Amino acid sequence: METGVIFAGFGGQGILLAGKVLARAGMDQGLEVTWLPSYGPEMRGGTANCTVILADEPVGSPIVDAPRALVALNGPSLDRFEPKVAPGGAVVVNSSLVPRPVRRKDVREIPVPVNDIARELGEPRTINMVALGAAVRALGILPLQAVIQAMVEELGERGRKRLVEVNREALARGYAEAGRFLA
Amino acid sequence: MRVLMRGNEAIAEAAIRAGCKCYFCYPITPQGELVEYMARHLPQQGGVFLQAESEVAAINMVYGASAAGVRTMTSSSSPGISLKMEGISYLAGSRLPAVIVNVMRGGPGLGNIAPAQGDYFQATKGGGHGDYRLIVLAPSTVQEAAELVMLAFDLSDHYRVPAMILADGMLGQMMEPVELPEPVDEGTILEKPWALTGAEGREPRVVLSFDLDPQGLKEMNLTLQRTYREIEAHEVRWEEVDTADAEILLVAYGTMGRIAKTVVRLARAEGIRAGLLRPISLWPFPYEPIRALAERIPVVLTVELSAGQMWEDVRLAVEGRAATPFYGELGGVVPTPKEILSEVKKHAR
Amino acid sequence: MLADAKIPEGYVRVFRRPDSMSDAPYTYCPGCHHGVIGRLVAEAIDELGIRGRTVGIAPVGCAVFLYRFYRCDFVQAAHGRACAVATGLKRANPDLIVFSYQGDGDLAAIGTAETVHAANRGENITVIFVNNQIYGMTGGEMAPTTLPGQRTVTTPEGRDVRATGYPLKISEMLAQLDGPAYITRQAVYDVRHVQMARRAILQAFRNQLEGKGFSMVEVVAACPTNLKVSPVDGNKWVTEQALRYFPLGDLKVRDR
Numbered sequence: 001m002e003t004g005v006i007f008a009g010f011g012g013q014g015i016l017l018a019g020k021v022l023a024r025a026g027m028d029q030g031l032e033v034t035w036l037p038s039y040g041p042e043m044r045g046g047t048a049n050c051t052v053i054l055a056d057e058p059v060g061s062p063i064v065d066a067p068r069a070l071v072a073l074n075g076p077s078l079d080r081f082e083p084k085v086a087p088g089g090a091v092v093v094n095s096s097l098v099p100r101p102v103r104r105k106d107v108r109e110i111p112v113p114v115n116d117i118a119r120e121l122g123e124p125r126t127i128n129m130v131a132l133g134a135a136v137r138a139l140g141i142l143p144l145q146a147v148i149q150a151m152v153e154e155l156g157e158r159g160r161k162r163l164v165e166v167n168r169e170a171l172a173r174g175y176a177e178a179g180r181f182l183a
Numbered sequence: 184m185r186v187l188m189r190g191n192e193a194i195a196e197a198a199i200r201a202g203c204k205c206y207f208c209y210p211i212t213p214q215g216e217l218v219e220y221m222a223r224h225l226p227q228q229g230g231v232f233l234q235a236e237s238e239v240a241a242i243n244m245v246y247g248a249s250a251a252g253v254r255t256m257t258s259s260s261s262p263g264i265s266l267k268m269e270g271i272s273y274l275a276g277s278r279l280p281a282v283i284v285n286v287m288r289g290g291p292g293l294g295n296i297a298p299a300q301g302d303y304f305q306a307t308k309g310g311g312h313g314d315y316r317l318i319v320l321a322p323s324t325v326q327e328a329a330e331l332v333m334l335a336f337d338l339s340d341h342y343r344v345p346a347m348i349l350a351d352g353m354l355g356q357m358m359e360p361v362e363l364p365e366p367v368d369e370g371t372i373l374e375k376p377w378a379l380t381g382a383e384g385r386e387p388r389v390v391l392s393f394d395l396d397p398q399g400l401k402e403m404n405l406t407l408q409r410t411y412r413e414i415e416a417h418e419v420r421w422e423e424v425d426t427a428d429a430e431i432l433l434v435a436y437g438t439m440g441r442i443a444k445t446v447v448r449l450a451r452a453e454g455i456r457a458g459l460l461r462p463i464s465l466w467p468f469p470y471e472p473i474r475a476l477a478e479r480i481p482v483v484l485t486v487e488l489s490a491g492q493m494w495e496d497v498r499l500a501v502e503g504r505a506a507t508p509f510y511g512e513l514g515g516v517v518p519t520p521k522e523i524l525s526e527v528k529k530h531a532r
Numbered sequence: 533m534l535a536d537a538k539i540p541e542g543y544v545r546v547f548r549r550p551d552s553m554s555d556a557p558y559t560y561c562p563g564c565h566h567g568v569i570g571r572l573v574a575e576a577i578d579e580l581g582i583r584g585r586t587v588g589i590a591p592v593g594c595a596v597f598l599y600r601f602y603r604c605d606f607v608q609a610a611h612g613r614a615c616a617v618a619t620g621l622k623r624a625n626p627d628l629i630v631f632s633y634q635g636d637g638d639l640a641a642i643g644t645a646e647t648v649h650a651a652n653r654g655e656n657i658t659v660i661f662v663n664n665q666i667y668g669m670t671g672g673e674m675a676p677t678t679l680p681g682q683r684t685v686t687t688p689e690g691r692d693v694r695a696t697g698y699p700l701k702i703s704e705m706l707a708q709l710d711g712p713a714y715i716t717r718q719a720v721y722d723v724r725h726v727q728m729a730r731r732a733i734l735q736a737f738r739n740q741l742e743g744k745g746f747s748m749v750e751v752v753a754a755c756p757t758n759l760k761v762s763p764v765d766g767n768k769w770v771t772e773q774a775l776r777y778f779p780l781g782d783l784k785v786r787d788r
Contacts, residue, residue: 023187027360032360033359035358036358037357059359059441060445061442061445062441064519205624207620235649236645236649239613239645240646242616244619244621245620246607247607247617247622248621248623250587250607251587251625252626277607341583379603379628381584381585381604381628382586382605384584388609389605389606391608393596
């Protein structure tokens with residue numbers, strides 16, 4: 001079983017870190033994981049993205065044809081990746097910035113105003129963790145606690161310990177927000 | 184303990200653990216993280232990190248450090264590797280061990296920074312001037328990249344032949360969990376009775392890649408050729424996946440090798456008995472294993488991120504025993520497993 | 533050989549081959565200055581007692597067989613890359629005394645980048661730069677240091693500065709940098725200058741022993757064969773022509 005997730009947005013929105021925290025949480029839970037940043041021809045268009053795969057067997061291709069979840073933090077990312085999402089997959093949309101709803105009817109739309117939530121938390125840089133929290137709920141593969149733990153380790157290694165608490169809150173807020181749209 | 188690391192970083196860390204004492208580089212994408220990692224960590228371990236003025240200078244610094252008898256490495260990506268070819272030929276001619284990492288990108292010329300496999304000919308057929316070979320190892324996972332770097336240092340020292348790690352931008356950039364190999368016990372690294380350590384108490388030594396006397400240069404070349412035959416006899420490495428009952432065999436290396444594993448799984452889910460042979464050593468190339476499989480598998484499909492460079496070696500191995508179709512992508516475009524699957528369907532009965 | 537002959541009773545030996553030199557005969561042409569310069573290097577190594585820890589770097593050019601003339605470790609470098617190879621050797625083993633010996637084509641044309649950057653990094657190495665204004669080994673082609681109007685096989689009408697530029701004053705260039713410790717230009721066309729060059733080469737090695745950093749001795753030399761003149765006229769060429777563009781003296785001396 002392989003689960004692919006695409007995180008996409010503007011450069012600077014913390015997309016790559018969100019993906020890395022998810023991959024790290026998966027690894028810590030004993031899964032096989034890959035993390036592939038936007039790279040090569042995919043860098044055109046001014047968006048940053050990364051692909052994370054969580055699997056119970058070694059991962060072959062780190063490229064995902066049909067992600068089970070998409071986290072789109074801006075409009076161009078939704079335009080570009082919405083068509084790729086697997087039927088039944090989840091699309092976490094940053095409703096603070098994306099002016100349109102998800103067009104496809106065969107995917108689960110999870111609109112989360114991540115910029116507004118991050119602002120409420122007093123730390124605009126937490127938008128990536130708000131979005132990740134929502135994605136974790138939508139995926140239902142990893143416990144939120146494992147993702148929080150991975151975030152704590154990651155920020156600790158980057159010398160950002162003082163941001164741990166607000167990011168913990170951000171993950172929890174995103175997780176709770178997504179719950180409103182999921183049965 | 185598994186750690187989540189980029190391929191570039193795992194290669195760097197493995198080199199340090201292999202006892203690499205001197206690393207010389209020039210920045211180029213997509214192997215920047217390798218350079219940065221070495222800059223941060225090698226000096227802490229008492230090693231030398233030096234950013235050179237050019238790729239040409241960097242490989243010649245490797246030449247000097249190797250002549251001094253230490254384990255040494257350089258890394259680059261395709262256009263930079265072209266610049267290093269002069270020095271690599273000298274290393275080969277002087278029988279100096281060294282590890283060269285090529286995180287391949289799209290070419291020719293400046294190309295782009297996307298993953299590609301267009302440097303196969305350059306890596307496996309010599310690349311610079313003269314009759315020489317490099318030991319070429321092609322990892323397909325971050326874990327394997329770390330392990331092959333350790334192996335590359337050992338093989339290079341043992342045979343006195345420069346070794347190349349042939350990766351690509353995708354493997355360099357991606358993160359995977361990796362169980363880092365234990366650092367080598369420095370006492371186990373081969374003695375180098377040819378190293379230039381100063382002639383105190385012994386006869387002077389010289390490290391040369393030339394002999395103006397044709398008979399003399401012929402002897403030097405024959406020594407190289409004997410070494411190459413020995414490497415061919417002992418150092419062929421490859422992986423087989425689901426080949427026992429295969430009706431179509433994929434041959435792919437590196438990043439394409441791992442993508443092909445997914446293709447094999449997808450094909451089998453659809454009832455096509457696909458198998459994979461993934462060369463790990465590109466030189467020496469696994470001619471015999473491919474030949475043996477081609478005796479009973481009617482279709483051998485080569486898949487590469489090039490216009491068909493390894494394909495030539497596959498056809499040399501198969502020698503008409505099976506059909507040998509080819510599927511490749513160019514310019515840094517990486518095919519999805521589904522795209523390759525449709526190619527498999529085309530050729531499977 | 534004569535050099536090893538037993539000295540008869542009552543005689544005193546006043547001249548001998550330096551210990552650092554082998555007994556291999558030189559392969560240089562009559563009147564070539566390489567022989568004198570090579571010997572001065574060996575004398576410096578002897579005087580400092582560093583033969584056992586010295587590694588020389590043989591260039592591509594007339595001095596390609598340099599390793600044969602010495603009794604110390606040697607490595608041969610690709611054309612122009614000696615300063616990069618020296619960097620690798622010295623960084624790998626700082627206890628070694630590393631010197632390169634390079635001609636003008638090697639050091640100032642194909643190896644300009646390696647030379648400038650090794651100097652700029654202040655690599656703790658010694659560079660002997662033989663400037664004879666010509667490519668000797670390949671048959672007398674124009675060098676970066678060839679004088680304006682000088683005839684070579686690739687400037688048969690004389691070097692036209694409008695087409696091929698001016699003699700490259702690499703020592704002056706390097707002297708502008710903060711990295712080098714010692715940049716000097718010497719000559720060996722007469723005894724007095726041989727003695728001055730000897731002292732300069734000794735200083736360049738001593739600097740390395742003292743960890744002072746990049747030291748280069750340029751020696752303005754003659755190549756009578758390619759100038760198609762006699763050895764004596766080769767010396768005259770140096771004094772009457774070459775030194776007009778390449779004046780002798782210290783260009784940079786750093787005390788630290």
